[in-house]
Amino acid sequence: MIKIRNGRLPQNAQASLAQYQNAVDQAGDYPAQVAAAQSKFRSRNRLDNPTFKAVRDKLTEMCSGNRRCMYCEDAPADEIEHHRPKDLYPELTFAWRNYLYACGPCNGPKNNRFAVIQPKTERIVDVCRPCGAPILPPTSGTPALIDPRHEDPLNYLMLDLRETFELTPFPDLGPVAYRRAVYTIDVLRLNARDYLVKAREDAFRGYRARLHEYIHHRDSGASPRELARLKRGFRSAPHATVWYEMKRQHTHLPELAGLFRSAPEAAESF
Numbered sequence: 020m021i022k023i024r025n026g027r028l029p030q031n032a033q034a035s036l037a038q039y040q041n042a043v044d045q046a047g048d049y050p051a052q053v054a055a056a057q058s059k060f061r062s063r064n065r066l067d068n069p070t071f072k073a074v075r076d077k078l079t080e081m082c083s084g085n086r087r088c089m090y091c092e093d094a095p096a097d098e099i100e101h102h103r104p105k106d107l108y109p110e111l112t113f114a115w116r117n118y119l120y121a122c123g124p125c126n127g128p129k130n131n132r133f134a135v136i137q138p139k140t141e142r143i144v145d146v147c148r149p150c151g152a153p154i155l156p157p158t159s160g161t162p163a164l165i166d167p168r169h170e171d172p173l174n175y176l177m178l179d180l181r182e183t184f185e186l187t188p189f190p191d192l193g194p195v196a197y198r199r200a201v202y203t204i205d206v207l208r209l210n211a212r213d214y215l216v217k218a219r220e221d222a223f224r225g226y227r228a229r230l231h232e233y234i235h236h237r238d239s240g241a242s243p244r245e246l247a248r249l250k251r252g253f254r255s256a257p258h259a260t261v262w263y264e265m266k267r268q269h270t271h272l273p274e275l276a277g278l279f280r281s282a283p284e285a286a287e288s289f
Contacts, residue, residue, distance in 0.1 A: 020165065020172035020186075020203075021259050023089055026081045028115055032073035039063055039070075040113035049109070050154040056109035063113075064099060074099065078120035081168075083259035086120070089167055090129075090207050092258045093218050094122035102166045104131040107146060107157045119168060125207055132206050135160030141195050143202060161195075163202040175200040178264040180272060184219040185210040186260075222258035226265055229253060230278050230285060237282070253289045262289075 028036070039059060046055035064071050078096070079086045088096045100121035103111050111117040121129075134145045137160050146157035165172050175196055177189045186209050188200035204210055233249045241249075253262060266286045269275040279286050 020090060020092070020167050020176065020209075021083055021263055022171040022173070023081050023083070023119075023168045025168060026077045028077055029073055032070045032077075033115065035070040036074075036113040036115055040110075043109050043112050049156055052109040053106055053154055056105040056112040060105055060112050071099070074115070074118065075120070078118065082120055084257045085255050087257050087259075088122035088125055089119045090121055090125040091209060091212075091215055092260060093215055094124060096120035096122055098123060098126045100126045100129070102164065102168070103162065104133050106131050107133055107148065116168070119166075124212070128208055129164075129206055133157070134163040134202060136163055136195055136198070141198075143198055163199050164206060165199055165203045172203070173260070173263060173267070175203070178219065178260055180223060180261075180264055180268055184216050184223065219258055219261050222256065222261040223265070225256060226253065226262050227275070227278070229256070230282060233285070234278070234282050250289055253285075 043052055043055045043059055046052045066072070078099070082089060082096055083092055086096050088094050089100075098121050100119040101108075101111065102117050102119055105112040108117075131147055132145075133147060134143045135158060136142070137144050137158070143163050144158055144160065148154065148157075165175055173189070175189055175192065176186045179185055179187060186204050188197050188204075192200060210216060229249070229252055233246070236249060237246055256262070265272075265275055266279075266289075269279040269286065
């Protein structure tokens with residue numbers, strides 16, 4: 020996971036979302052708002068709705084790689100995901116800032132799983148509503164799940180590039196940040212899916228090969244246009260976290276240190 024560069028929706032799409040949200044807010048008490056959130060999002064989130072076409076287009080622009088999931092960066096993003104679930108936070112059903120673009124394997128397990136950090140105890144409290152439970156507002160607190168649109172996940176997570184290619188909590192985190200890192204890895208199953216781990220390893224080798232190719236072409240007198248094309252390849256490849264970690268960790272990895280010494284611009288501007 021990397022921080023997503025936020026985009027601004029067209030004004031008419033923002034106005035439509037505000038109208039949709041107002042209908043939820045005016046539905047009545049909290050249980051009525053939850054019911055309205057479910058039905059109205061389902062009816063509005065259609066491919067033939069111009070507002071949600073604009074939402075999807077903008078989220079696509081914001082994705083890393085070629086429309087890759089904002090959580091796992093592996094599968095194509097095709098589901099509008101609410102960071103704060105609409106069943107728990109109906110007031111954010113049509114909030115642009117609450118949308119992410121995700122794949123089914125991430126959005127499915129996450130679904131309505133959500134937890135917050137209690138302000139006083141700093142412990143994680145699950146606020147999911149079990150089936151049949153009273154429909155009550157969730158306990159207040161900071162979301163435990165890291166939000167890549169509004170936070171930098173790499174301040175919390177680190178990718179092991181030496182052996183496992185698994186995500187781990189960043190060293191020396193405070194207790195709250197550490198719990199959030201572990202919770203995010205667990206809920207999204209970022210290490211539990213073996214194909215994700217293998218894909219990161221493959222991406223590492225792919226980025227390394229791209230860097231070798233770039234250096235070869237640069238030193239062979241390639242045109243600025245050709246070098247720009249090669250640079251774009253880094254930005255469109257899947258698993259952007261791997262590349263960001265290669266840039267962050269290259270001084271500690273002998274197999275990368277020489278490459279980045281040969282192309283210091285790669286660590287600064289690619």
